[in-house]
Amino acid sequence: MRIVRVALPVPMPQLFDYTSQDVSEEDIGRCVRVPFGKGEKSGLIVALPTAADVDAERLKPVRHIQREVSALPADWLELVGFTARYYHAPLGEVVALALPPGLRRADAVADREHDPLLAPGAEGRAALAGGARPSRALGLLRQLAGEGGGLRRSAIRALEGGAAVGDLLRRGWLVEVRGDASRPGGVLPPLTNEQAAALDAFAAVPAGFVPWLLQGVTGSGKTEVYLRLAQRELAAGRQVLMLVPEIALTPQLEARVAARFPSAEVVSLHSALAEGARSRGFVRALEGHANIVLGTRLAVFAPLPRLGLILVDEEHDASYKQQEGVRYSARDLAVWRARQRGVPVVLGSATPSLESWQHARNGRYRHLVLARRAVATTLPAVRCVDTRRLKLDEGLSPALQAAIAERVARGEQSLVFLNRRGYAPVLSCPACGWVSTCPHCSANLVVHLADRRLRCHHCGCDGPIPHACPSCGNQDIQPFGRGTQRIEARLAELFPDARVLRVDRDSARTRPQWEALLAAIDAGEADILVGTQMMAKGHDFPKLTLVGVVGADASLHAADFRAPERLFQQLMQVGGRAGRAQLPGQVLIQTEYPEHPLYQCLARHDFDAFAALALEERRRAGFPPHTHQAMLRADAPALDDAVAFLRQAARLAVERAPAGLQVYDPVPMRLTRLARRERAQLLVEAGERNLLQAFLGEWVAALRAQRTARDLRWNLDVDPLDV
Ligand SMILES: Nc1ncnc2c1ncn2[C@@H]1O[C@H](COP(=O)(O)OP(=O)(O)OP(=O)(O)O)[C@@H](O)[C@H]1O
Ligand SMILES: [Zn+2]
Numbered sequence: 001m002r003i004v005r006v007a008l009p010v011p012m013p014q015l016f017d018y019t020s021q022d023v024s025e026e027d028i029g030r031c032v033r034v035p036f037g038k039g040e041k042s043g044l045i046v047a048l049p050t051a052a053d054v055d056a057e058r059l060k061p062v063r064h065i066q067r068e069v070s071a072l073p074a075d076w077l078e079l080v081g082f083t084a085r086y087y088h089a090p091l092g093e094v095v096a097l098a099l100p101p102g103l104r105r106a107d108a109v110a111d112r113e114h115d116p117l118l119a120p121g122a123e124g125r126a127a128l129a130g131g132a133r134p135s136r137a138l139g140l141l142r143q144l145a146g147e148g149g150g151l152r153r154s155a156i157r158a159l160e161g162g163a164a165v166g167d168l169l170r171r172g173w174l175v176e177v178r179g180d181a182s183r184p185g186g187v188l189p190p191l192t193n194e195q196a197a198a199l200d201a202f203a204a205v206p207a208g209f210v211p212w213l214l215q216g217v218t219g220s221g222k223t224e225v226y227l228r229l230a231q232r233e234l235a236a237g238r239q240v241l242m243l244v245p246e247i248a249l250t251p252q253l254e255a256r257v258a259a260r261f262p263s264a265e266v267v268s269l270h271s272a273l274a275e276g277a278r279s280r281g282f283v284r285a286l287e288g289h290a291n292i293v294l295g296t297r298l299a300v301f302a303p304l305p306r307l308g309l310i311l312v313d314e315e316h317d318a319s320y321k322q323q324e325g326v327r328y329s330a331r332d333l334a335v336w337r338a339r340q341r342g343v344p345v346v347l348g349s350a351t352p353s354l355e356s357w358q359h360a361r362n363g364r365y366r367h368l369v370l371a372r373r374a375v376a377t378t379l380p381a382v383r384c385v386d387t388r389r390l391k392l393d394e395g396l397s398p399a400l401q402a403a404i405a406e407r408v409a410r411g412e413q414s415l416v417f418l419n420r421r422g423y424a425p426v427l428s429c430p431a432c433g434w435v436s437t438c439p440h441c442s443a444n445l446v447v448h449l450a451d452r453r454l455r456c457h458h459c460g461c462d463g464p465i466p467h468a469c470p471s472c473g474n475q476d477i478q479p480f481g482r483g484t485q486r487i488e489a490r491l492a493e494l495f496p497d498a499r500v501l502r503v504d505r506d507s508a509r510t511r512p513q514w515e516a517l518l519a520a521i522d523a524g525e526a527d528i529l530v531g532t533q534m535m536a537k538g539h540d541f542p543k544l545t546l547v548g549v550v551g552a553d554a555s556l557h558a559a560d561f562r563a564p565e566r567l568f569q570q571l572m573q574v575g576g577r578a579g580r581a582q583l584p585g586q587v588l589i590q591t592e593y594p595e596h597p598l599y600q601c602l603a604r605h606d607f608d609a610f611a612a613l614a615l616e617e618r619r620r621a622g623f624p625p626h627t628h629q630a631m632l633r634a635d636a637p638a639l640d641d642a643v644a645f646l647r648q649a650a651r652l653a654v655e656r657a658p659a660g661l662q663v664y665d666p667v668p669m670r671l672t673r674l675a676r677r678e679r680a681q682l683l684v685e686a687g688e689r690n691l692l693q694a695f696l697g698e699w700v701a702a703l704r705a706q707r708t709a710r711d712l713r714w715n716l717d718v719d720p721l722d723v
């Protein structure tokens with residue numbers, strides 16, 4: 001009988017002990033189901049201690065250990081352990097987040113089958129040489145005979161006549177082969193000088209942990225650099241982890257990676273996958289079969305026994321930071337993991353986070369720069385349209401309309417970028433001043449004319465658009481302000497012969513919808529696009545030559561100190577969609593502040609100048625990256641309860657605060673009320689990360705020991721993005 005220590009997903013920091021008759025050291029890192037309270041929970045075996053924390057007599061036996069799957073290795077346990085320590089979260093919750101749900105429940109991983117690499121075997125070759133009578137199967141086999149290293153079954157199925165693949169397997173004409181994962185499919189494009197120089201610089205550094213910042217302007221071919229780097233690792237028999245910020249970006253990249261490495265096993269991991277597929281991919285990575293793991297932030301937890309390289313695309317993107325539960329940054333964990341495993345990590349972006357940019361400047365990261373575009377000869381010309389004295393037509397300036405008209409006439413595409421979906425941000429009554437506010441949030445209900453609803457973008461509640469003012473009965477209530485639907489409607493009137501396509505979260509709600517939209521744009525089935533930030537990143541549409549930016553000024557004066565950084569990144573990214581191929585691109589920014597340094601830097605494509613300015617401002621104000629922060633947030637049905645808890649937390653903090661730690665006053669959050677809960681926050685800050693971490697450990701322990709008002713919830717956000 002041995003004691004089994006288990007991490008369980010419960011909001012408490014401790015581990016739980018059970019017993020088992022047949023457990024061995026090999027079971028550390030395995031999923032397990034155990035009795036818990038009146039029910040059952042599943043967790044992970046993290047240790048087999050010699051003595052239990054409680055009386056061993058009272059321990060209950062484990063119910064089931066999942067032994068079909070290899071145990072998670074020690075380095076993986078260290079990774080989740082570090083995550084729990086650094087973000088001050090219970091280990092069991094980190095484990096629950098890092099493991100695919102099916103695996104965590106210690107379910108059987110039903111379909112272990114993968115996507116085999118297939119090529120004609122001896123019998124297949126004999127069939128080709130003669131003898132077999134003509135058939136669909138033989139036709140397919142002939143097609144495949146030309147493929148050097150074999151193809152994945154999924155790729156064969158996608159071929160013309162590919163449905164016969166099952167038939168070929170049954171006849172034994174196709175057999176599973178072990179291919180060279182690094183064999184590139186198709187002809188590789190010759191590298192640009194800058195790409196070649198970047199790869200040479202990379203190759204010149206001895207193996208081991210090296211963090212790199214790959215700062216390449218939009219369209220400079222960062223992806224090609226990633227692919228070449230990946231190829232080297234695959235050739236050496238190692239695994240590559242590639243992180244992308246958004247699920248929306250995975251289909252194109254997946255297709256590109258699969259086309260480049262037809263013999264490689266590419267596994268994608270993101271939250272939109274079906275449970276079975278996610279478990280399967282995770283296990284393929286764990287068992288060392290997957291060559292490339294491509295995914296969103298949760299993929300940073302993929303176990304990779306042969307890891308050789310980590311790539312983080314668009315490293316500045318806020319989606320790498322989880323905003324609920326365990327608030328981890330996948331970008332930061334990727335760097336930690338690279339150090340732990342002694343492998344290089346490449347953070348790529350046209351607009352790096354100020355944190356990474358500063359590291360590259362002061363030598364902590366190595367800096368690779370791609371200053372030119374790979375295909376297009378120039379970056380797009382960026383011009384501010386001063387709207388102070390202009391009469392706008394539904395937010396569109398004459399200059400922007402004229403520029404769109406030119407593109408339509410030439411058969412090119414335009415994009416009007418407006419980061420606000422819906423028809424109008426609020427409905428209001430000019431007679432009595434009524435506005436459509438959300439009953440559950442301190443926010444307005446947004447007018448969605450497409451389906452005639454008023455909808456809260458924060459809590460999701462919605463209702464029909466009223467016919468008259470609910471307050472005074474006035475029939476003439478008006479949508480106020482502008483969103484993508486309104487711009488779309490006006491553009492359709494202004495350009496009756498053009499095809500206008502809106503791309504936002506409402507028009508691309510599902511992955512198939514999103515893929516269909518992208519395919520339509522790619523096929524040139526749209527002339528004018530109206531899009532939110534969904535359109536801003538990653539895409540490469542050769543016929544898109546104009547980007548018009550509407551309504552950007554609002555972020556210029558936002559309260560969050562990161563707002564300018566985000567705005568600059570967003571505008572540089574979205575502007576970067578213009579003129580990426582042979583045709584030159586143009587960006588028009590409508591603004592009332594054309595002299596603003598942010599727009600000036602943007603017009604010169606000078607990220608470095610902007611970053612230097614912004615960092616200097618942060619230094620003067622004492623903001624990150626010059627300081628390190630943690631935010632304690634509390635929410636409750638009554639604001640008083642939330643604030644009272646934070647006041648008490650502030651007292652506890654001040655009692656424990658070492659010199660150099662700053663404790664601010666609790667304040668209501670900007671969006672104070674969200675889904676019927678009132679929210680407040682308390683910031684703590686220190687010049688030294690270690691000092692902050694040591695303090696947080698003690699503080700969180702003290703907070704956990706507090707009695708709190710009923711229905712109060714709190715959470716700690718280390719390195720918060722929204723302050
Ligand atoms: N060496 C090359 N030769 C020819 N074409 C290239 C080369 N490198 C990249 N390209 C092409 O240039 C275009 C831009 O490349 P890519 O999408 O990788 O840019 P990026 O740096 O990731 O840009 P962004 O940050 O805007 O997404 C793509 O169409 C790509 O196929
Ligand atoms: Zn709401």
